[in-house]
Amino acid sequence: MTGTAPDDTVHSLADNTPSLASVADKEERQRIIRRRIERVGRWLMPAVMLVISIWLWDRIVVWNEIPHYILPGPGRVLSTLIADWPILLSALKVTLQITILALGIAVIGGVGLAILFTQSRLVEMSLFPYAVILQVTPVISIAPLIFIYVDSKLVGLLICAWIVAFFPVLSNTTLGLNSTDHNLRDLFRVYGATRLQKLLYLQIPTALPYFLGGLRIAGGLALIGAVVAEYVAGTGGIGSGLAFTILEAGYRLNIPRMFAALLLIAGTGVVIFTSLSLLSYLLLHKWHESALKREA
Amino acid sequence: MKKVGKTFSANVEALRKMSLAVNVGDFISLLGPSGCGKSTALRLISGLMEPTSGRIVWQGDHGSGSIGVVFQEPTLMPWATVGANVWLPFRIDGQSFRSVSARVHESLRLVGLEDFTDRYPRELSGGMKMRVSIARALVTNPRIILMDEPFAALDEITRFRLNIDLLELKAQIGCTVIFVTHSVFESVFLSDRIAVMTARPGSIIREIPIDEPYPRDERFRTSSTYAAHCRITSEALQESMRSAA
Numbered sequence: 334m335t336g337t338a339p340d341d342t343v344h345s346l347a348d349n350t351p352s353l354a355s356v357a358d359k360e361e362r363q364r365i366i367r368r369r370i371e372r373v374g375r376w377l378m379p380a381v382m383l384v385i386s387i388w389l390w391d392r393i394v395v396w397n398e399i400p401h402y403i404l405p406g407p408g409r410v411l412s413t414l415i416a417d418w419p420i421l422l423s424a425l426k427v428t429l430q431i432t433i434l435a436l437g438i439a440v441i442g443g444v445g446l447a448i449l450f451t452q453s454r455l456v457e458m459s460l461f462p463y464a465v466i467l468q469v470t471p472v473i474s475i476a477p478l479i480f481i482y483v484d485s486k487l488v489g490l491l492i493c494a495w496i497v498a499f500f501p502v503l504s505n506t507t508l509g510l511n512s513t514d515h516n517l518r519d520l521f522r523v524y525g526a527t528r529l530q531k532l533l534y535l536q537i538p539t540a541l542p543y544f545l546g547g548l549r550i551a552g553g554l555a556l557i558g559a560v561v562a563e564y565v566a567g568t569g570g571i572g573s574g575l576a577f578t579i580l581e582a583g584y585r586l587n588i589p590r591m592f593a594a595l596l597l598i599a600g601t602g603v604v605i606f607t608s609l610s611l612l613s614y615l616l617l618h619k620w621h622e623s624a625l626k627r628e629a
Numbered sequence: 630m631k632k633v634g635k636t637f638s639a640n641v642e643a644l645r646k647m648s649l650a651v652n653v654g655d656f657i658s659l660l661g662p663s664g665c666g667k668s669t670a671l672r673l674i675s676g677l678m679e680p681t682s683g684r685i686v687w688q689g690d691h692g693s694g695s696i697g698v699v700f701q702e703p704t705l706m707p708w709a710t711v712g713a714n715v716w717l718p719f720r721i722d723g724q725s726f727r728s729v730s731a732r733v734h735e736s737l738r739l740v741g742l743e744d745f746t747d748r749y750p751r752e753l754s755g756g757m758k759m760r761v762s763i764a765r766a767l768v769t770n771p772r773i774i775l776m777d778e779p780f781a782a783l784d785e786i787t788r789f790r791l792n793i794d795l796l797e798l799k800a801q802i803g804c805t806v807i808f809v810t811h812s813v814f815e816s817v818f819l820s821d822r823i824a825v826m827t828a829r830p831g832s833i834i835r836e837i838p839i840d841e842p843y844p845r846d847e848r849f850r851t852s853s854t855y856a857a858h859c860r861i862t863s864e865a866l867q868e869s870m871r872s873a874a
Contacts, residue, residue: 516704523675523698524721534720538708620708620749 405589413589414596421578421590425597428559428574431487432605435494436555440548442495443502451510451536452528468500472558476565486566490574493562498555505547509540542621545613552605560598575601643669645830646683651805653772656796658808658816658823660862662870666831667809671775674807697766697774697804701781703758705750705765711737712746715765722769729768736768737761739798756787763795773805780815792818793846800843813866817858818850825862827869834872835865 356362387407393399394406401409414421446464450457476493483489513535521531563576573581575594582590617623643666651657659667672678674685675696705714712726712733719729726733737743740760750758759779766774780788796819799806810816816823823837839858841849849855 514704516700516702517706519672519675519677519700520698520704520717521721522677523696524718526721530721534717535706538706541708620751622751 402586409589410592414593424575424578431490431559432555435491438495439498439502443499444506447506450507472497473561476562480566490562494555494558497558498551501547501550505543509543510536513539549609552609556602645832647832656806656820658820660816660823661826662828665826665828671777695772697771699762699766699776699779701778703762707750710747711761715768718769736764740764776808813863825865825869827872834869
């Protein structure tokens with residue numbers, strides 16, 4: 334292997350589409366055109382769908398003269414969103430705060446416990462079944478009990494959101510930590526690696542894609558947990574979140590505000606998912622299959 | 630460096646009274662049908678397993694870093710660059726990349742991949758990944774390199790090429806190689822001694838010296854002496870399979 338430059342091909346990662354005119358082959362040209370259509374269509378089609386459905390919604394309300402306390406038109410929802418923004422914003426802040434805090438604690442708890450599990454089979458054997466039980470019991474049935482024993486509404490909400498968010502992190506990270514390549518494990522042993530070195534250099538990098546997959550699920554679940562718990566808690570007055578805003582607006586037949594709050598919750602979910610996907614891409618795009626574009 | 634007998638059993642007796650003397654600078658192939666315990670023998674030598682009976686005797690010290698291992702798969706860490714993969718043995722030993730970067734680059738230069746230090750494994754072809762794996766085994770300047778069918782998963786052209794490169798490499802650094810293979814042709818081409826193994830329980834039934842001078846190249850591969858050696862080795866292998874049956 335001395336001095337011989339390897340002539341094996343290096344797979345390029347760049348997506349270098351040649352200009353259409355320079356491609357002679359007919360099939361190849363059609364393939365490029367198809368790919369371009371797909372690239373534009375991925376954004377254009379959902380946007381078109383959105384415009385059409387909002388327009389239909391508006392027309393149905395106008396044509397049937399539906400009163401706004403039964404079904405408000407999209408324009409009215411938008412104007413409510415703007416008019417009620419101070420109320421909605423403070424509610425959004427509360428919901429967001431609980432969701433993010435719960436997700437944070439779920440990550441710390443889930444990853445910590447997963448690491449503990451891989452270090453000690455005994456701990457795993459004694460705790461894992463209870464983690465499963467906690468997960469399979471619907472949070473809405475535990476929530477009323479939690480609010481009896483926990484004085485602080487915030488802490489209660491946090492516990493509920495944490496319960497649903499923590500399991501995907503735990504189970505995915507555990508799976509990842511145990512998925513190391515057996516030859517690499519042997520290699521680490523041959524070179525006399527300590528447990529800590531094996532954990533840091535081998536198990537944690539192996540587990541990273543699994544963990545990030547769990548995190549994306551947990552992000553959505555934390556929001557659901559926070560909202561569900563708030564319905565149960567029925568918090569009134571200052572410091573209540575979007576779910577309570579919906580409940581309260583429902584009592585007052587303020588349907589436009591219900592829609593506006595719903596829009597915010599859905600938007601929050603999308604933002605959480607997108608940012609976690611972005612985080613996943615940033616951490617994995619250099620090496621992991623899931624984040625790499627395959628050449629056709 | 631010398632190794633005496635060892636027997637191994639885990640209900641299934643994988644090896645029985647297998648003895649092999651390895652001298653410094655040897656290129657020894659362990660050749661045998663699948664399931665004859667070739668890999669078990671390597672795992673015993675590398676210290677991944679303890680022998681049930683018998684022992685492995687080393688002359689001189691053999692701490693970590695004195696053994697290099699190459700598996701059938703390249704076994705690289707996909708999240709680390711080529712350079713970081715080669716650095717791994719030193720990293721486990723607690724040495725920073727900066728302090729050993731010269732060794733890492735030297736090792737990559739030996740396998741002809743010095744320009745690929747910052748690439749990720751998935752950007753490389755199968756043959757190149759195997760070269761990185763070899764570079765990693767070489768980086769600690771080991772006294773002995775254990776190779777477990779390293780080229781079995783590669784195409785024939787790449788395999789021939791790596792065979793020649795491996796011999797050149799060995800001539801340069803002069804370490805001992807124990808090479809597990811199930812290919813008669815590969816073992817004859819590479820080794821100065823072939824240990825033919827029999828299966829269940831595994832042991833060495835014959836040692837065949839290949840007294841042909843190095844360097845060997847493609848001309849040797851097509852020569853009549855090569856063919857003669859292949860015939861002898863092949864017959865020994867047949868015999869080992871008969872005795873197992």
